[in-house]
Amino acid sequence: MPVALLVPAGLGLIFLVLPLAGLLAHTPWATLPQRLAAPGVLTALRLSLLTATVATLVCVVLGVPLAWLLARVEFPGRRLVRALVTVPLVLPPVVGGVALLLVFGRRGLLGGWLDATFGITLPFTTAGVVLAEAFVAMPFLVIAVEGALRGADTRYEEAAATLGAGRWTAFTHVTLPLVAPGVAAGAVLCWARALGEFGATITFAGNFPGRTQTMPLAVYLALETDLEAAIVLSLVLLTVSVAILAGLRDKWTAGP
Amino acid sequence: MTAPGNPHPLLDAHLVADRGGFHLDVALRVRAGEVVALLGPNGAGKTTALRALAGLHPLAAGHLILAGADLDRPDRRVWTPPERRPIGVVFQDYLLFPHLSARDNVAFGPRRRGADRRAARAVADAWLARVGLAGYARSRPRQLSGGQAQRVALARALAVDPTLLLLDEPLAALDARTRLDTRAELHRHLAAHPGATVLVTHDPLDALVLADRLVIVEGGRVVQTGDAATVTARPRTDYVARLVGLNLHRGHAAGHRVRVGGLTLTAADSVTGEAFVAFPPAAVALHPARPDGSPRNIWLATVAGVQRHGDNLRVQLDGPLPVAADVTPAAAAQLRLVPGRAVWAAVKAAETRAYPVGAPTARDGDPAAPGAAGSP
Numbered sequence: 001m002p003v004a005l006l007v008p009a010g011l012g013l014i015f016l017v018l019p020l021a022g023l024l025a026h027t028p029w030a031t032l033p034q035r036l037a038a039p040g041v042l043t044a045l046r047l048s049l050l051t052a053t054v055a056t057l058v059c060v061v062l063g064v065p066l067a068w069l070l071a072r073v074e075f076p077g078r079r080l081v082r083a084l085v086t087v088p089l090v091l092p093p094v095v096g097g098v099a100l101l102l103v104f105g106r107r108g109l110l111g112g113w114l115d116a117t118f119g120i121t122l123p124f125t126t127a128g129v130v131l132a133e134a135f136v137a138m139p140f141l142v143i144a145v146e147g148a149l150r151g152a153d154t155r156y157e158e159a160a161a162t163l164g165a166g167r168w169t170a171f172t173h174v175t176l177p178l179v180a181p182g183v184a185a186g187a188v189l190c191w192a193r194a195l196g197e198f199g200a201t202i203t204f205a206g207n208f209p210g211r212t213q214t215m216p217l218a219v220y221l222a223l224e225t226d227l228e229a230a231i232v233l234s235l236v237l238l239t240v241s242v243a244i245l246a247g248l249r250d251k252w253t254a255g256p
Numbered sequence: 257m258t259a260p261g262n263p264h265p266l267l268d269a270h271l272v273a274d275r276g277g278f279h280l281d282v283a284l285r286v287r288a289g290e291v292v293a294l295l296g297p298n299g300a301g302k303t304t305a306l307r308a309l310a311g312l313h314p315l316a317a318g319h320l321i322l323a324g325a326d327l328d329r330p331d332r333r334v335w336t337p338p339e340r341r342p343i344g345v346v347f348q349d350y351l352l353f354p355h356l357s358a359r360d361n362v363a364f365g366p367r368r369r370g371a372d373r374r375a376a377r378a379v380a381d382a383w384l385a386r387v388g389l390a391g392y393a394r395s396r397p398r399q400l401s402g403g404q405a406q407r408v409a410l411a412r413a414l415a416v417d418p419t420l421l422l423l424d425e426p427l428a429a430l431d432a433r434t435r436l437d438t439r440a441e442l443h444r445h446l447a448a449h450p451g452a453t454v455l456v457t458h459d460p461l462d463a464l465v466l467a468d469r470l471v472i473v474e475g476g477r478v479v480q481t482g483d484a485a486t487v488t489a490r491p492r493t494d495y496v497a498r499l500v501g502l503n504l505h506r507g508h509a510a511g512h513r514v515r516v517g518g519l520t521l522t523a524a525d526s527v528t529g530e531a532f533v534a535f536p537p538a539a540v541a542l543h544p545a546r547p548d549g550s551p552r553n554i555w556l557a558t559v560a561g562v563q564r565h566g567d568n569l570r571v572q573l574d575g576p577l578p579v580a581a582d583v584t585p586a587a588a589a590q591l592r593l594v595p596g597r598a599v600w601a602a603v604k605a606a607e608t609r610a611y612p613v614g615a616p617t618a619r620d621g622d623p624a625a626p627g628a629a630g631s632p
Binding site: 155 | 310311312337338339340341343344345347351353354355356364365368369412413416
């Protein structure tokens with residue numbers, strides 16, 4: 001095995017794992033049970049899992065068709081649209097939150113209308129958390145699914161057409177199953193990103209325990225007063241997300 | 257096969273299409289129960305023609321009438337999308353849906369055409385049994401061998417009872433041994449298919465075994481049509497001549513004498529005007545000195561190359577008439593056939609066939625022949 005690959009690979013792994021080790025080293029194991037039982041921990045965890053999952057669903061419902069559009073439909077300005085889709089990746093999340101406020105805030109472009117017409121207010125609500133998370137996480141899904149669609153052989157769709165399938169049926173019965181691994185991978189990335197979301201959430205949705213205070217926000221709040229509490233919260237978030245991701249991964253690799 | 261009582265072919269198509277600078281212009285008529293092979297070299301436009309028939313490539317002009325219905329007619333703005341055409345396609349690499357079992361692959365068509373799940377599966381099981389794969393209903397495509405996948409693809413295309421069955425190089429993806437068995441079985445299924453069948457292939461053996469009639473396509477045009485016997489006996493282009501292993505030359509005939517490439521050959525047939533001359537490589541005898549004896553065509557040639565050809569050697573000759581000659585290894589050794597060596601070539605007049613360039617190529621009452629042969 002070439003040393004030129006092994007050495008940087010090992011260094012890369014250490015670089016990624018070392019901060020986790022630091023976290024574990026400073027974990028107050030003795031008081032862990034009491035701290036886990038502290039009020040708010042479970043609430044924040046539940047809110048985080050709920051909002052990340054709903055945000056992922058939103059991203060799948062909107063992102064898969066968007067990926068299809070980018071991968072399969074020739075239209076003027078497609079390159080520009082593709083670049084726009086990745087904007088949330090490079091935008092600082094706090095700026096994303098501000099931008100969301102400018103649109104969905106009470107005096108925003110759409111917010112005022114939503115409020116006046118439907119009585120819907122998004123900022124500083126749980127729905128606002130979902131919105132903020134979906135905004136930053138959607139590019140992960142779109143990029144993964146678009147890549148999968150580009151890699152999928154369009155001739156399968158032609159075969160489906162010769163068997164009597166219209167465009168929509170061909171998409172749902174042939175294309176989507178073919179790119180399912182790509183959609184799943186994109187959804188996982190999307191969920192993980194949503195789970196760790198902080199900047200856009202705190203800007204757009206605020207930091208109200210039980211309503212908009214997700215785990216990353218709780219960690220941030222705890223950091224200001226109690227480092228050990230922050231470490232415990234981080235550990236919980238880490239354990240839960242790694243367990244879920246590892247579980248999903250095993251399920252897929254074992255599947256057909 | 258021939259249905260003289262029914263003058264209307266099931267498929268009547270004039271396919272005109274453009275594809276990236278390539279121009280296709282092919283007329284095609286196929287009767288019910290008839291199998292027509294589109295035979296031609298790679299890039300001849302065969303696959304484009306097949307895609308145009310299936311509705312995967314729109315016509316630029318011409319027409320496509322199947323069972324009396326206009327499916328594609330640009331000048332009348334008529335176009336039927338592929339999913340509404342009564343056409344089944346067997347693709348070159350089968351394109352079985354990898355996420356579906358063999359049964360669900362075959363049931364896919366009937367399901368889309370309105371059958372409920374149970375009825376569609378019953379149709380699929382019946383077809384799988386017909387192609388000898390009853391035990392493989394639950395298999396995924398990747399668990400099937402090449403020959404099995406080919407049969408599932410055939411069952412899938414036939415399960416919708418297509419009026420027109422299209423096959424794109426149906427045996428090209430198989431190894432030689434599987435191909436032999438599959439070809440025989442495919443022939444059985446095609447013979448049983450009541451609709452029209454168009455088969456695209458570059459393999460002359462597939463075309464000769466499977467098809468009732470050949471349509472030879474080169475450079476997007478039909479260059480020759482006819483049944484196997486006509487096409488193999490009287491090739492009209494170098495491509496067909498190579499396929500069937502004949503030396504082919506074009507010249508000017510007056511009676512039994514044909515002037516070609518600076519020589520005057522004596523032929524078995526009497527023709528007047530522009531004519532083709534054809535003779536098999538095995539009919540060309542090579543001699544170290546000028547041989548005697550009449551009715552022979554004799555000329556001095558130069559050996560350009562020697563290759564193995566079955567049990568014999570095939571000698572490429574340069575000279576007034578570039579031809580191939582088949583000789584035994586013993587004769588080759590005796591003649592010391594090395595490139596550059598001068599030898600006398602001789603062909604008996606009785607083995608030299610001549611036929612007019614302009615005459616119709618098909619003699620089987622072929623409805624596609626007039627205008628389709630690209631005759632000058």
